[in-house]
Amino acid sequence: MNTKIxxxxxxxxxxxxxxxxxxxxxxxxxxxxxxxxxxxxxxSWKTVLTSKDEPGEPLIVSGTVYAxxxxxxxxxxTVYVYHTDAAGYYRKGTNSSDNPRIKGTMxxxxxxxxxxxxIKPGNYPGGGVxxxxxxxxxxxxxxxxxxxxxxxxxPYLTPRERSEISVRPLTRDNDGVxxxxxxxxxxxx
Ligand SMILES: [Fe+2]
Numbered sequence: 001m002n003t004k005i006x007x008x009x010x011x012x013x014x015x016x017x018x019x020x021x022x023x024x025x026x027x028x029x030x031x032x033x034x035x036x037x038x039x040x041x042x043x044s045w046k047t048v049l050t051s052k053d054e055p056g057e058p059l060i061v062s063g064t065v066y067a068x069x070x071x072x073x074x075x076x077x078t079v080y081v082y083h084t085d086a087a088g089y090y091r092k093g094t095n096s097s098d099n100p101r102i103k104g105t106m107x108x109x110x111x112x113x114x115x116x117x118x119i120k121p122g123n124y125p126g127g128g129v130x131x132x133x134x135x136x137x138x139x140x141x142x143x144x145x146x147x148x149x150x151x152x153x154x155p156y157l158t159p160r161e162r163s164e165i166s167v168r169p170l171t172r173d174n175d176g177v178x179x180x181x182x183x184x185x186x187x188x189x
Pocket of ligand 1 (some may be wrong): 097132134
């Protein structure tokens with residue numbers, strides 16, 4: 001057998017190393033690009049509150065947290081949200097908002113943005129109260145701030161509530177997912 005010919009036909013180990021390095025680099029770049037969609041230097045600005053098995057209509061709420069001037073995006077703000085399930089319960093058996101089952105935490109990114117995917121909350125059992133999502137905002141020296149968002153068209157909204165800025169429209173995409181945008185202005189430090 002002519003070993004010289006064989007050697008010419010085979011790739012030297014260095015070429016294999018270069019190919020392997022290239023493959024690993026592209027994989028890492030893809031992973032980094034994916035991570036940037038949910039993380040910033042402050043932490044995760046997007047989260048998912050419910051599993052795919054959670055009964056209810058899917059809902060994505062997003063928005064921007066602004067400084068008290070209402071214009072400057074507030075980065076690094078912790079946004080804790082919680083709400084009832086589709087039947088109106090914070091937790092079956094002990095329906096207390098002190099111990100909600102559906103909840104999650106985000107930290108606003110460099111543009112002050114947050115986003116969470118969940119299901120549309122139900123009205124409290126027995127009705128009377130518009131469906132809503134509770135917010136608790138904190139961090140960056142701002143006082144802890146409670147807030148909530150409600151949705152246009154809720155039958156339990158009072159005429160006064162309908163004009164509040166925390167009542168937001170819902171739009172539904174072709175996949176049946178509801179979308180709501182809710183921006184929040186922080187109170188003065
Ligand atoms: Fe509530």
